[in-house]
Amino acid sequence: MTLKSKVKTSGLLAGLLAVPFLLAPVLTTASAPATAKVNTTKLNVNDKFVYVGQLHSATGTMAISETGAIQAERLAIEQINKQGGVLGRQIKIVQEDGASDWPTFAEKARKLTEKDRVAAIFGCWTSASRKAVLPIIERNNSLLYYPTFYEGLEQSKNVIYTGQEATQQVLESLNWLAREKKAKTFYLIGSDYIWPRTTMKIARTHIEKVLKGKVVGEEYYPLGHTQFGSLINKTKLRKPDAIVAAVVGGSNVSFYKQMKAAGVTGDKQTLLTFSVTEDELLGIGGENMKGFYSSMKYFQSLNNSSNAAFVKAFKAKYGPKAVIGDVTQAAYLGPWLWKAAVEKAGSFDVAKVTKASPGIEMKNAPEGYVKIDANHHLWSKSRIAQVQTNGQFKVVYESKGLIKPNPFPKGY
Numbered sequence: 001m002t003l004k005s006k007v008k009t010s011g012l013l014a015g016l017l018a019v020p021f022l023l024a025p026v027l028t029t030a031s032a033p034a035t036a037k038v039n040t041t042k043l044n045v046n047d048k049f050v051y052v053g054q055l056h057s058a059t060g061t062m063a064i065s066e067t068g069a070i071q072a073e074r075l076a077i078e079q080i081n082k083q084g085g086v087l088g089r090q091i092k093i094v095q096e097d098g099a100s101d102w103p104t105f106a107e108k109a110r111k112l113t114e115k116d117r118v119a120a121i122f123g124c125w126t127s128a129s130r131k132a133v134l135p136i137i138e139r140n141n142s143l144l145y146y147p148t149f150y151e152g153l154e155q156s157k158n159v160i161y162t163g164q165e166a167t168q169q170v171l172e173s174l175n176w177l178a179r180e181k182k183a184k185t186f187y188l189i190g191s192d193y194i195w196p197r198t199t200m201k202i203a204r205t206h207i208e209k210v211l212k213g214k215v216v217g218e219e220y221y222p223l224g225h226t227q228f229g230s231l232i233n234k235t236k237l238r239k240p241d242a243i244v245a246a247v248v249g250g251s252n253v254s255f256y257k258q259m260k261a262a263g264v265t266g267d268k269q270t271l272l273t274f275s276v277t278e279d280e281l282l283g284i285g286g287e288n289m290k291g292f293y294s295s296m297k298y299f300q301s302l303n304n305s306s307n308a309a310f311v312k313a314f315k316a317k318y319g320p321k322a323v324i325g326d327v328t329q330a331a332y333l334g335p336w337l338w339k340a341a342v343e344k345a346g347s348f349d350v351a352k353v354t355k356a357s358p359g360i361e362m363k364n365a366p367e368g369y370v371k372i373d374a375n376h377h378l379w380s381k382s383r384i385a386q387v388q389t390n391g392q393f394k395v396v397y398e399s400k401g402l403i404k405p406n407p408f409p410k411g412y
Contacts, residue, residue, distance in 0.1 A: 266291015
């Protein structure tokens, strides 16, 4: 089933994605179905509006990463509203700030689901924030669209995961390092919370059991950490073939600036990150990461007409210096996928929307073709790109086809 064939009231999303969004015509829709018919579970939906939640860190150490997601979701919702909304209703946003604090995320999730009764939530970035929110989302039978690449090992009927899980990002990247860079020894570095630790556990298993390589170091640092001198000295002493990094948020700025100051640069050391997108690179500076690699499913530099339209619309709304990273693009997909599922279901009821979600496709998403699997993750490609001085990435590897999501890989 495709959006074009199954979601007629969406205004042909694939066609919209092929042209500059803000120049697309405002489409008219038939009279909206009765509220009593499309909202049987007392969500905040009336004859004119449907309310959704936005729950990201607008402040704190994670704001450097999450601001782009906030912007992208708002852009998508603005475009959907210009088309006529969802089931004839305009989308209204209830925004909350998780403030880079996991208990705050849980508190705000309770508010959005129990007081505001939103029809869906677009939010979270770190796995720690998602884990804090998940039991509340499930208990209140709400629906979360989660945009970040993550460690996998999770599947919920109340979550649609629009970022990659570990088999789509980590395993492909390690295979590439071994094949293209002849890497046999690895130094693993991450921030100290669920995603980096679980990701590196998967990475270590793959390195040792599949690649028959060796991990010569593994270190974790608190979120917001800024002093990496001792770590850098250790990496220089042990001389790994590849450094694999999962440092997140504002710590990236200090980490890569100090790496360059210590002479650890792309022409001397292979380094691949699972966590630096164009959003973080804006703060780090391309000159401080030149020559290093990043593994993502999306880069702003992707050369296709849908991405060109997306980039143009994003910059028109947020300014010519705005950049778009992997999570920003994945966040942008959330409202569109929700709209498609709601209109396929003919209802805002969460149980009906989740039942309608598997199989929904976007043939012309900015990253290319994507499809929701029965496990609520997206089929997508794996890409590796090299950092350029201008703060963009040059793609050097792309998987031949879409990678089926496998959040519970056997043996990991």
